[in-house]
Amino acid sequence: MPSPINISIHADFDRATRGLSDLARKQVPFATALALTSLAKIVRDDEVDNIARTFASPTPFTLNSVGVTAARKTRPQATVFVKDIAAAYLEPYEFGGLHHLNGRALLNPKGTPLNKYGNLPRNALAKLKSEPDVFVGSVTFKKSGETVSGVWRRPPAGPQVVTGRRGSRGKTNNVVGGARTGLKLLIRFGDALPVREHLDYRERARRIIEQNFNREFSLALNKALATARK
Known part of the structure; x- marks a missing residue:
């Protein structure tokens, strides 16, 4: 989506301008x-x-990232574009591929409330990282051999009695990477996954232009002629 859509409509203008008066022809660039x-x-x-x-x-x-650059008489070209940041993560939904990840992906949040858009609230990660018992990193579990990256909360310092077991150990009521651990996984960093949704932006744009060209050019030409007669 970062690149503009290119659609030639020269043939449409040629047909639309046949038989016009001299006055109308002078107003064609403006109407265009x-x-x-x-x-x-x-x-x-x-x-x-x-x-x-x-x-x-x-x-x-x-939603506000889609914009328009207007055409001019001296530059008969209008552009529909998506602002750079949004274009980067929307591009796979046009061409296919993997989700765009800006640095480490924040996937599968746990123990952290999300906003109404399903995302972490602004500054939520920074707030978590500032807590003394929270760290960001990767943990490899010997039992399963799996490495899990994310935001973790350490168990409370000092010995903790585990119900149903003898001795004093850290809490082991969390299961991560196929192993029980005293660490609590708050946010898991994951790999990019293939996108499932598709916007089909270019094809939709072509259909819209084909369906609306005659009407919009006719309205524009009438407006241009009305302006010329004043």
Whole structure:
């Protein structure tokens, strides 16, 4: 999605401008810019709706990331674009592939409340890391050989009596990596997974332009002619 969509509509303009008066032909560049910008805005609005329907709870940042660069008489080209940050993580939903991970992925949160978009609240990770019994890192479990990376909470310092067992040991009521451990996994860092949803942005844009071109150019030309007669 970072790259703009390229659709040629020269043939459509050639057909639409046949038989026009001299006055109308003079206004074609202005009408062209109006029509292209209007079409781009329709594509943008459809893409925002498409994102809202495709994802369960898209953030306002994602929904507001789709923008339009207007066409001009001297530059008959309108562009629908996605801002860089959002484009990076939305790209797999257009072309396929793995989820985009910005650094370490925060997956499978445990013991930490999420916001209404299913994400960690802002500064939640920094707040956890500031707690003295919390650390970020990887732990390898000898029994299973599995290495688990994430945010961990250490058991309380000093001996802890474990119910049903003799002696004094650290608590072992958490199971991580196939082994019982006194550590509590708060947030697990995981690998990127293949995306399942697809936006089909380019194909949708082509259909919208084909369906709306004649109407938008006609409206733009009428507006351009009305402006010229004043």
